[in-house]
Amino acid sequence: MTLKTPYLMFLGDAADQLAAKTAAGVVHWRPDACIGQLRLDGCNADLGLTDMTLEEAADAGAKTVIVGVANRGGIISAAWTEVLVAAIEAGFDIASGLHNRLGDVPEIAAAAEKHGATLTDARHPTRSFDVASGVKRPGKRLLPVGTDCSVGKMYTALAMEREMRARGMKASFRATGQTGIFIAGDGVSVDAVVADFISGATEWLTPANDEDHWDLVEGQGSLFHASYAGVSLGLLHGAQPDALVLCHEPTRTHMRGLPGYPIPDLKACIEANERAAHLTNPAAVCIGVAINTKDLPAGEVEGYLKGVEDELGLPAVDPVATGVGALVDNLPA
Amino acid sequence: MTLKTPYLMFLGDAADQLAAKTAAGVVHWRPDACIGQLRLDGCNADLGLTDMTLEEAADAGAKTVIVGVANRGGIISAAWTEVLVAAIEAGFDIASGLHNRLGDVPEIAAAAEKHGATLTDARHPTRSFDVASGVKRPGKRLLPVGTDCSVGKMYTALAMEREMRARGMKASFRATGQTGIFIAGDGVSVDAVVADFISGATEWLTPANDEDHWDLVEGQGSLFHASYAGVSLGLLHGAQPDALVLCHEPTRTHMRGLPGYPIPDLKACIEANERAAHLTNPAAVCIGVAINTKDLPAGEVEGYLKGVEDELGLPAVDPVATGVGALVDNLPA
Numbered sequence: 006m007t008l009k010t011p012y013l014m015f016l017g018d019a020a021d022q023l024a025a026k027t028a029a030g031v032v033h034w035r036p037d038a039c040i041g042q043l044r045l046d047g048c049n050a051d052l053g054l055t056d057m058t059l060e061e062a063a064d065a066g067a068k069t070v071i072v073g074v075a076n077r078g079g080i081i082s083a084a085w086t087e088v089l090v091a092a093i094e095a096g097f098d099i100a101s102g103l104h105n106r107l108g109d110v111p112e113i114a115a116a117a118e119k120h121g122a123t124l125t126d127a128r129h130p131t132r133s134f135d136v137a138s139g140v141k142r143p144g145k146r147l148l149p150v151g152t153d154c155s156v157g158k159m160y161t162a163l164a165m166e167r168e169m170r171a172r173g174m175k176a177s178f179r180a181t182g183q184t185g186i187f188i189a190g191d192g193v194s195v196d197a198v199v200a201d202f203i204s205g206a207t208e209w210l211t212p213a214n215d216e217d218h219w220d221l222v223e224g225q226g227s228l229f230h231a232s233y234a235g236v237s238l239g240l241l242h243g244a245q246p247d248a249l250v251l252c253h254e255p256t257r258t259h260m261r262g263l264p265g266y267p268i269p270d271l272k273a274c275i276e277a278n279e280r281a282a283h284l285t286n287p288a289a290v291c292i293g294v295a296i297n298t299k300d301l302p303a304g305e306v307e308g309y310l311k312g313v314e315d316e317l318g319l320p321a322v323d324p325v326a327t328g329v330g331a332l333v334d335n336l337p338a
Numbered sequence: 339m340t341l342k343t344p345y346l347m348f349l350g351d352a353a354d355q356l357a358a359k360t361a362a363g364v365v366h367w368r369p370d371a372c373i374g375q376l377r378l379d380g381c382n383a384d385l386g387l388t389d390m391t392l393e394e395a396a397d398a399g400a401k402t403v404i405v406g407v408a409n410r411g412g413i414i415s416a417a418w419t420e421v422l423v424a425a426i427e428a429g430f431d432i433a434s435g436l437h438n439r440l441g442d443v444p445e446i447a448a449a450a451e452k453h454g455a456t457l458t459d460a461r462h463p464t465r466s467f468d469v470a471s472g473v474k475r476p477g478k479r480l481l482p483v484g485t486d487c488s489v490g491k492m493y494t495a496l497a498m499e500r501e502m503r504a505r506g507m508k509a510s511f512r513a514t515g516q517t518g519i520f521i522a523g524d525g526v527s528v529d530a531v532v533a534d535f536i537s538g539a540t541e542w543l544t545p546a547n548d549e550d551h552w553d554l555v556e557g558q559g560s561l562f563h564a565s566y567a568g569v570s571l572g573l574l575h576g577a578q579p580d581a582l583v584l585c586h587e588p589t590r591t592h593m594r595g596l597p598g599y600p601i602p603d604l605k606a607c608i609e610a611n612e613r614a615a616h617l618t619n620p621a622a623v624c625i626g627v628a629i630n631t632k633d634l635p636a637g638e639v640e641g642y643l644k645g646v647e648d649e650l651g652l653p654a655v656d657p658v659a660t661g662v663g664a665l666v667d668n669l670p671a
Contacts, residue, residue: 139599
């Protein structure tokens, strides 16, 4: 899949800002690609973009309507369907991060068929993949890994891509989840591929490249998450990372969605990921730590990062607060 | 899925005995359930069952035609389709281990619709699963794990189920692959579920049970296989095994399908599996080793098993040659 830009961001009747988290992430990282937002009655989210009708967005050059919002009750409502069909009739493609497939709504499927629109369900890979070969390929790869889910792995990869490009380095973010896919314009939702092909899909996503080119691969889950560790391991093996960054959120009291499962120790988490990574890349090494400090008291951030650096002997950054320069500085040659 | 017995084993025009490996496995473990075989012109495989027409099999009480054979070129040929449609018209259900789906052949789909036959594609889970909860459930579970793929994990689980039942213990084989599913009559192909649900599907397959009941869970792949380790880890976490058995084939020179990837050391493999298993069951322990010695010179088998026992301090058996009694003897209370 490759999404045509620019995007019109569809927020529907989002209950609150959190429901539009995916859309907000796209706007943050691709402000140039997001030329307007379309909100329905009852929408309580705001991306800070110009509100546009479909016609205004088409006139402004928008090519794809991005449904980057959680829908209430998992149903694509009649009100949404009406707007999406009108968008297709106006010449837009539609890309959705919903669990439901766009093409499962008969009116949307019929309109897309009639008008030749492309429907992209970012959560559902449509192509098939080969089983991973395990063969080493040229180019360098970095994978952020986590103590838990939702601790800043995508943000870290994107921030590193930006920093590396600013330094004139060859760097490409490789998206493995829906928000990342909207940001990059393509990618594969690796947690949605058939289990046998997790590593194979990752090899496909991060192909042979120049020896001095870095893929910044979006991480998923955690080797210590009892629900998703299989995805994390398959991604780790397929990415064959030269470098790992450990991502962590220090106020989490248990693994996301799993009361009773403690957050792993940072050192143990690094060792487990390095050990597993060595199967497909014996040179894999953790080059730093990215801490999401947003819920730490402001006065404690500096001391916390210093403590992690001292304990692990690795640079520790907050990608938002301090930037990721220290991580880029520590990449292997 | 639950398959109706007894089975008529369909061998088609199998090129050789190896092409009928799945069917041969079912006959070995469920001789009572396999009342005949149906072979087409050019078939070079033989299960040692009575050759039957569809009519003879129906008269003998057969309920399901099992397609336990690899098809040439991955195509369901016209000759096969004709027989399978005739079977449906004669009242049979069809269960297939092919990569292709039965329902993708229009004639087969139409006949099944018309006659109310159940089509089961054992490689393709049809139900959906929840994400794994990680919550401990009553009952005991054993999972064979491997140094590599295809080293005897299914055989070990089935042999242990038989031995334990013979001793009056409560034991259930839980199938995670196509051959196992035909043998057990139900199960889930865990390598074919969507990646996010590997562990969740395994939790579903091995539900709460009596405290003294053992699930013997069919293992898949290896933590050391660069293509499939994600599946193996998700299965390990979802099964929450109390006991592991390491399975190994000592003449293998590299990982299956991966030239250049060495077979892991037995001790390292046990340690890696125990460490990973401890996430969802801190009591998980390897209780023995199952060696597939069929390619060892006859004079070396005894010495090899003795050497493994001495090195690891665990019972080492060949499930075929020595039986699995020593593994059952070593189960935790």
